[in-house]
Amino acid sequence: MTAESAGLVYVAEPVHPDALDLIRTRGPLAVGFGPEATTFDAVRDRVAGVLVRTGTINAAMIESAPRLRVIARHGVGTDSIDVAAAARRGVRVLITPEANAVSVAEHTIGLLIAAARRFPECQAAVRGGTFHERDHLVGTELAGRTLGVLGLGRIGRRVASVAAALEMRVRAYDPFLPDGAEMPPGVERTSTLAGLLEGAHACTTHVPLTPDTRGLIGGAELDLLAPGAVLVNTARGGIVDEAALADRLTSGRLSGAGIDVFTAEPPHDSPLLGVGNAVLTPHCAAHTGESLRRMSVHAAEGIVTVLAGRVPEGVAQSVTPA
Incomplete structure (x- = not known):
């Protein structure tokens, strides 16, 4: 036919x-x-x-x-x-x-680096005429830090592999991954979400938005991360509690975030819009x-x-x- x-x-x-x-x-x-x-x-x-x-x-x-x-x-x-x-x-x-796996994975790593090195604040200093007042703009090296990868599908695996190449210690959690599934080189598998987040210096999300994953990363989960950690979300906005994330960023509990997706899009009322240490992009991770x-x-x-x-x-x- x-x-x-x-x-x-x-x-x-x-x-x-x-x-x-x-x-x-x-x-x-x-x-x-x-x-x-x-x-x-x-x-x-x-x-x-x-x-x-x-x-x-x-x-x-x-x-x-x-x-x-x-x-x-x-x-x-x-x-x-x-x-x-x-x-x-x-x-x-x-x-x-x-x-879109290559594009989203590259965007994820870009947001991770931008948040860790405080690119928004650095750019604001240059544009705002405070170029020489940069001593407070101290970033964080990724090498030697622990990254938690939530979801180990095509994108998550690519992100994990690139992060390992950057000499990060990489953990991964995916409840849907079969037992005995082969892990990317240098990646440790954890059996629980708490085990993924506990003490991690960064976390990136790569799971679909379902009833089970909506609100999966809330205040309690964010508080498991190491002080000064970075969160990156290029999956779906509803997975992360934006109010809880904005609160941790404002208080300094987390040092930065890279967010490409929002609970409501466009995010007119998102609390993240007023947070200076969040790198925000308009759901364009796949836009190459x-x-x-x-x-x-x-x-x-x-x-x-x-x-x-x-x-x-x-x-x-x-x-x-x-």
Whole structure:
């Protein structure tokens, strides 16, 4: 069955042109952005596939599209897609797990270094004319320090390996990792979250946002870290209690944080906005030219594969409800 006979593909948000070209070679396309934007409701009776970046695909949308067979996420997280509703309808939900690992891992290490070396405050000193009043801007070397990596998937493993190359002592905790799973060289596995955090000089998060991980890092968990520790979050905002983190940063209990994701986005009311020792980026860890193209094309390939009656492998993987 061709994509054309199965229905059209609805692209909800801007993606790389190569992805659009790929879909167009297989069948009709409707886009939800640009000067000729089409709403989902306008084409729902014809929609067979959806490609989405950050937008929401809820149960009502899924149930209103009788020909829908596949939803492909431009990225990894599926918290904006009702996976259970898709499963009830027999609709595949795809992610692109290999596409952004390099970019997010590099961004994570960048935030870690920026927070440890107090880049925001250093830049403010240069821009604010206090260049020579820098004696108080004392950073921390990462070599010899302990890093806790929460979640040891593709991104977490890459972060752990780079941190080990920086001569950090690396611990990792992942409750979903099978017993006996091979660890990256130089990485110690811990059996509990407390064991990961206790006395660590830095922690970085790489787990999905689920009911079990929402609020996983709160005040009690932050207080397990070593005094002056750094926290980095490039996973999902709801995993970390922003108020508790802002309190520890303001009091000096923690020396810095690198945050790319927020509980509400844009984070208009986040307490982290007023904290000078937090490095804040706008959910852009995966935003490199290379990663954006890979995510777009891999998602498009997954859609085309499903609509052709095949099972996607490699570039796109199916998600099942928890």
